[in-house]
Amino acid sequence: MSLNLLVVGNGGREHALVWKLAQSPSVEHIYVAPGNGGTDSLPNVTNVAIGSSAADFEKLAAFAQEKKIDLVVPGPEQPLVDGISTVFKKIGIPVFGPSAKAAMMEGSKALSKDFMAKHNIPTAAFKTLPILKRQRPMCKACPTTL
Structure with a gap:
């Protein structure tokens, strides 16, 4: 199984997630939106110049469809609170994270x-x-x- 992942965010948390996910033999490629210098230096990882705010969700969804993303992993809680799970659920791409309503417990x-x-x-x-x-x-x- 070769998975293409989209990690959303640009902080240290996202760098740690990407670093560990990149070690899995099940992962083919990881895209990070927008990513950072640390994620950019990892093998099989590409930073993508798309933000992580609610205004960017449709662009992220189009990118995910184009790149045949298998799983979206939001790093910060704000995209989850803003409803990123709903956007990707509509197009059939799973998100590792709760719905907007459930994310409010953290947000x-x-x-x-x-x-x-x-x-x-x-x-x-x-x-x-x-x-x-x-x-x-x-x-x-x-x-x-x-």
């Missing part, structure tokens, strides 16, 4: 903390402060631990 700390509190999942104490004016007095009232 929004307030949402994940509220979820844990609602379902009695142990977590550190927290307070969600939606109005900026209320934050300063609340922060001043919190004990400081060094």
